[in-house]
Amino acid sequence: MSTTWHVPEDDLRAYTAGELTAPRLWSADTHLAACADCRALLARLADPVALDAGWERLDAELDAPRRGFVESLMVRVGVADHTARLLTATPVLRRSWLAAVAAVLLMTVQATATVSPGRSPTLFLALAPLLPLAGVALSYGPVLDPTYEMGVVSPLHGFRLLLIRTVAVLTVGLGLNGLATLALPDYGLRALAWLLPALALTATGLALTPRLGPVVAPVLVGGAWIGLLLTADASGDGTLAPFTAAGQGVAGAVAALGAGLLYLVRDRFDTSTVRFTDFRQGGAG
Amino acid sequence: MTVTVSASGLTLRYGGTAALDEVTLRLTEGVTGLLGPNGAGKTTLLRVLATAVPPDRGAFSVLGHDPSTTAGRQNVRRALGYLPQNPGFHPDFTAFEFVDYVAILKEMTDRGARHREVRRILDAVDLSEVRGRRIKRLSGGMRQRVALAAALVGDPGFLVLDEPTVGLDPEQRMRFRELIAQAGEGRTVLLSTHQTEDVAMLCHRVIVMAQGRLRFEGTPAELTAQAAGRVWSSAERDPAARAGWRTGLGTFRNVGDPPEGADLLEPTLEDGYLLTLDDASAEVAA
Known part of the structure; x- marks a missing residue:
């Protein structure tokens, strides 16, 4: 295409700096696509340093990891990019785990509604606190985190990583529990009696982890909860003790105590909970 | 040569067995090989020096930092690159994502600078071509290079490598040795291995351990x-x-x-x- 008009040099300079505005930008775009002379002039005018930086930015964007749906959402609501990345590596925040938790809740809600309609949602209340405990226990530690050992020796304090993940898992876990509670409207506020026990179990389980290990601590705490419910069930009728007003008070106090204890032992999360590794070739190499 | 890492009297017991028994050593810049049979205490020594587990007794310092205090341990970790014996991966991560994740654990919070560093390291270990591929689709040799890249990200001054050449075929092993030799320039590298050839080809110093104790420390020629x-x-x-x-x-x-x-x-x-x-x-x- 031959033309007598060319993009003025000042416009080309502004174009290379990314400062040319519409409608001149549109004219320049259209013309540059057709005019080799102007493209040559543009190449001469372009600042090579800025051009290299531009290529590098483009290169960086092209192979930067794509954010998944949840990660994008977290960044959008203000979670720092690196924190969102740490959270995506949390095993229990993966879709398969969440689906499993949701399925368990759904079945429990259904069973609760059919077995004892209108009376006490005991089955649901007994199970709901265990799910956040399990989620938090599984999200930190060598059991499910394949990079646990690398994480332990990283400068990011172990307790900080633990808190980041705990908050995330608790938010999701309590959120799912909350949704399940909405499915039991007949019981009113009574159906929310799982919340304080859930916090109490999670805080106690975590606080005992440095001493008892990442498997024994949550199992023991979960077992104690079930034991307590069975004892309460055997010793009286009506609402089980943990779900009465007094029981709720105790659960709140245990949650606060557990959180305090957890804070006191925070430095213990800074070294591995696995004292010895017994690897494939045997022996404590 | 300046001593960069030194340890004295490191002891760690497990039940009745001493996995580490009064281990005293000094490391300098370059690659030091750690030889020993299974159960000799090599991995335990590396985990202690990498601050994964504290010793029952004894003290050590890494590049002038004392890991027995919280602040000192933090500084040791900032200077540390660690490749564990069984490096774990999030299999759904790509090579880039995994090294990026480890870089975040190493406190690199600026996204642009971090991604530049991840690209530099993946180039250095010859993985730029597959950086977008999921780790579960990479070969064993490539995975091991991803783990090395994760250890090297952030340019640590002290590199701890636990049997990185296990399970590699001879060609992969040669390539890996080249990478370790490069990594040893201007850095202190402690390389645990079963292969005496690794030591002969790479190391300027060698340590032999057996039953939790140091049995030899010197040059390969002296061994x-x-x-x-x-x-x-x-x-x-x-x-x-x-x-x-x-x-x-x-x-x-x-x-x-x-x-x-x-x-x-x-x-x-x-x-x-x-x-x-x-x-x-x-x-x-x-």
């Missing part, structure tokens, strides 16, 4: 020299030898205390290593 005059050839296996095997030439190569007039052979690093271990177990038996 080889442990077997000087203690390797000989014979037509039949010499019953006096501590170890003996038929070579491809049909004669027997014996190591131990040779009889008088024996046909002495030039010792190798492997001979020196075997005899050091043998002397160690003889000492324990006595």
Whole structure:
């Protein structure tokens, strides 16, 4: 295409700096696509340093990891990019785990509604606190985190990583529990009696982890909860003790105590909970 | 040479066994090899030096930092690159995402700078072509290079590598050795291995451990020299030898205390290593 008009040099300079505005930008775009002379002039005018930086930015964007749906959402609501990345590596925040938790809740809600309609949602209340405990226990530690050992020796304090993940898992876990509670409207506020026990179990389980290990601590705490419910069930009728007003008070106090204890032992999360590794070739190499 | 990492009296017990028994050592810049049989305490020593587990007794310092305090431990970790014996991966991550994740654990919070560093490291270990591929679709050798990249990200001054060449085929092993040799320039590298060839080809210093204790510390030539005059050839296996095997030439190569007039052979690093271990177990038996 031959033309007598060319993009003025000042416009080309502004174009290379990314400062040319519409409608001149549109004219320049259209013309540059057709005019080799102007493209040559543009190449001469372009600042090579800025051009290299531009290529590098483009290169960086092209192979930067794509954010998944949840990660994008977290960044959008203000979670720092690196924190969102740490959270995506949390095993229990993966879709398969969440689906499993949701399925368990759904079945429990259904069973609760059919077995004892209108009376006490005991089955649901007994199970709901265990799910956040399990989620938090599984999200930190060598059991499910394949990079646990690398994480332990990283400068990011172990307790900080633990808190980041705990908050995330608790938010999701309590959120799912909350949704399940909405499915039991007949019981009113009574159906929310799982919340304080859930916090109490999670805080106690975590606080005992440095001493008892990442498997024994949550199992023991979960077992104690079930034991307590069975004892309460055997010793009286009506609402089980943990779900009465007094029981709720105790659960709140245990949650606060557990959180305090957890804070006191925070430095213990800074070294591995696995004292010895017994690897494939045997022996404590 | 300046001592960069030093340890004295490191002891760690497990039940009745001492996995580490009064280990004292000094490391300098360059690659130091750590040899020893299974259960010798190599991995335990590396985990202690990498601050994964604290020792029961003893002290150590890394590049001037004392890991017995919280702040000191933090500083050691900032200077540390660690490749564990069984490096775990999030299999759904790509190579880029995984190294990026480890870079975040190493406190690199600026996204642009971090991604530049991840690209630089993946280039350095020859993985730029597959950086977008999921780790579960990479070969064993490539995964091991991803783990090395994760250890190297952030340019640490002290690199701890726990048997990184296990399970690699000879070609991959050669490539990996090149990478470790490069990594050893201007850095302190402690390389645990079963392969005496790794030590012969890469290391300026070598440590031998057995039963939780240090049995030898010196240069590879000095370890080889442990077997000087203690390797000989014979037509039949010499019953006096501590170890003996038929070579491809049909004669027997014996190591131990040779009889008088024996046909002495030039010792190798492997001979020196075997005899050091043998002397160690003889000492324990006595």
